Amino acid sequence: MRSYRLYYVYAVVILVGFIYIYRLFQIQIIDDKYALIAEKISLRKQTVYPQRGLIFDRNDKLLVYNEPVYDLMVSVPIKLNGIDTLAFCKLLDINKEKFIQLLAKAKRGSYRGKSVFKKNISNVTYARIQERLYEFKGFFFEIRQDRNYKFNSSAHLLGYLGEVSKKDLELQTEGYYELGDFTGKKGVERFYEKQLRGIKGERYFYVDRSGVNKGSYKSGKLDYEPTDGQDISLSIDIDLQQYGEKLLNHKMGSIVAIEPKTGEILSLISSPFYNPANFNIQNRGKFYSRAINDPTKPIFNRAVSAPYPPGSTFKPIMALIGLEDGAIKSSTHFNCAGEYRLGKRIIRCHFHPSYTSLKQSIASSCNTYYCNIFKNMMQSNKYKNSEDAYKSWRSYLTSFGLGSKLGIDISGEYRGWLKESTYYDKIHGKDRWNYARIISLSFGQGELGLTPIQIANVASIIANQGYYYTPHVIKKIDGIRSIPNQYLVKNYTMISSSNFKPVIKGMQEVTVSGTASDIAIDNINIAGKTGTVQNPHGKNHSAYMAFAPIEDPQIAIAVVIEESGYGASWAAPIAHLMIEKYLMPDTMNESSRPNLEKQMMNSNLIPYKYKSKIDKSLYGN
């Protein structure tokens, strides 16, 4: 009896052995959920951020570099026992309530087992905590690159970084970004984001129950190092840029200077500006709302975003269209008795010698001459009706890159205002309008808006006698001139090159005997055109467009100074100083015209209504 009972016991022991081995087979081999759960629990991915590409100016002066910022991270879930939270709070300079609040927030926002506890920890705090980090298991730092700047300059152009938005995350196709990543938000930083950002590296490692790193996963086989972003060189000249910023100090306006031969932007300034360092990741929180509330709109990049009626700076374009379309010849003269009559309406002109030539009309900015050109064109037999003629006129302008975005490499570009003929149909009725209704377009007023960069591009077109390269600030990517193709294509206007000569003559006369003659520069032949833009909200805007030297144009420039007065008073002198600074930087050091320079730099042209509301902290550091 005893032995058969022993066999039963043997059987039970063996049976249990098989059941357990089968059960192990089930959970270890058949069911793979445990392996996945185990990885989820203990495997962490750490993103290693690359160095963002540096930004240089056209003479390889460093403008933008990187500075680390530290995010204090926490593993989720976190075990707080064993952590001296009081000491931790003290190091972080927060109180207990804040700690609890931050922790709760971190727990809610956790992603793949970790979460940001506190962002943008300063260098000093980082050093203080890092030293004792081993005491606070589950807390660790992630280092990212913020921007810093060699010059308090060019903020609008350079733009800034920010955290990638939820919308961008959803729209991205490559899956590069993760929540919390930095990306270029504005300016060059945004346009050249792909070149600048580099490739993120990844490290996989195991963590323990407290979130402490327990060594790499598969001895680092899946890890890879980040690839640093490409450095870029901009076409701007930082000396010229800073000089222009000095000239625009206490003014609302813009300067855009382009090298006509290449379309490279030499200088692009919008004023008021701000210190770019105030808008980096660490500081923007402090300054952003101040900038938003400043009535002079310092964040707004006027140079590419603000449309102004071009005023008289439009006249050279009008002359070119007149010549091309046959409305005038280069020898055409018109009588001007100081006004242009249009039924009951009188368009005033200023005093100048009458029986006006094309050259004279530009030099003395005769309105009558341009009203006549416009009338001739609009009533030409070539066209079925006014609408047809307007369409033709409009297409000339679009060939100058007006009415649409040029496609520059700085964010925020505005297309300006250039109405379709249907706009006038809507207002006046189909076939119920003619040139008389829209005559003010002929001298750059009315439903016409050009951004300063569009005006500068027009100057560039005239300098090139008929074509332009799309303006751009990129010069080199990763040390070589491999810039985007769209910036290497000549865009031709509808104006034949021969028609430019008489217009350039007229523009030269502007600086010899015309509206800008008293600020001419010795040894440099400048072709220019002043503009005084009527502003229903205050003083006239002062505008100027020019290029120089006429024989071999190196620089085309547009300057607009808001609510300041005549084009000749502010925009033209500032443009000439810029031209001189660029073309003759050596003699400029002693300044050939110290008084003019001083007057321009020191004049405060901010309208009185804004003066008291300006936040000065934005501009300095």
Added chain:
Amino acid sequence: MGTKFRIDIIALFLFLSIAIIGIASVYSATSNQGVFTLFDGRSGKQLVWLFASVFLGVVIFLLNANFFEVFSMYFYVLFMLLLVLVLVIGVDINGARSWIKLGSFSIQPSEFAKYGTSFAVASIISRIGFSFQNKKDIIKLAVVTLIPMGLIVIQGDMGSALVFLSFIPVFYIEGLTPTIILIGLFMIFVFILTLVFSALYFSIAALLLLFVFYAFTYTNKKLLIPSITIVGLTIFFSMSVQFLFDNFLKEHQQKRIQVTLNLIEDNRGAGYNVNQSKIAIGSGGFSGKGFLNGSHTKGNFIPEQETDFIFCTIGEEGGWIMSSITLALYIGFILRLYYLSSRAKKKYKRIFISSLASILFFHVFINIGMTIGIMPVIGIPLPLVSYGGSSILAFGLFIFTALKMDATRDRDLESVFS
């Protein structure tokens, strides 16, 4: 000398294999706690205890073969006194008063009590005239096993107390009527059903069953009284289980049982260990993550991993292959011990060795079952593998005593009562 060291090679090989797996596993489970080599920290200590038990084994082999049989009851009393002593001067660790501190050492008398009790059990059953039909004898057996159980329950270590159920298969082999075992199994069945469906629903179901049974057999008056009695007792038992469960078990004990029966999902509280343990073992796959490479082991996700949950390390780092090999070594060792018991010529030795086999089996059955989530969390070590000096020493003594008994079997007379 010749016969003194004629040890069973197979059993010794299995013993050493398991012990080596143990050292390696403890080393791995603790290697993230500042332990750099096998000889540091807990694996180092484990190694020392293993050598100590081998040394004691040598001493045992030098003793006279009849030494144990003669002094059986003295051993028993000695170990029972230790159990009483621990209640007086013991220290509380993890809510149980199971340890006696001796300088820098702590010993856990409950680990040794199994060894001591086996002497008493072997001694009582092997006495001339012993019979499982004799009530006096049954009571004697009940007393020697219930005394240590009771004392250990008082210490607060429910798990170690349950180990004494291991003597049931020994009694069965020796002639205990299986009815009692069947009743026991039936009670476990009722116990589970009660916790799953509650005593009330269970009782209603039992009564309905009785009614249906009566409807078919009402002509047979003889069946009526016994069936009513059985159903009545069952309902009484079920109600008692419910009452005891609700009123006497601590909340964490209730939860452990409920989690095992899959009645509640609790991966953070009581179920945390088991869940993490299953994840660790399950993630091991076919061949494991490699020695010292278990991410769950390294990450301390399983508390008490080097003690009660040591099998996780084997499962995670050695995969299915290594866990099956380990299990097979245990099963082989247990079967070998049962075999050694069967070839003993003295009843005393037979019972002692089969007690060891049964106790080992109980430990392995519960401990591994617990780590793979099919047994409740009962805190008993995996013999020879779990970290713990008392456990290693006690099992070492136990095993070498058994092997000494086997080694000297030829000098024994054939037992008359087999």
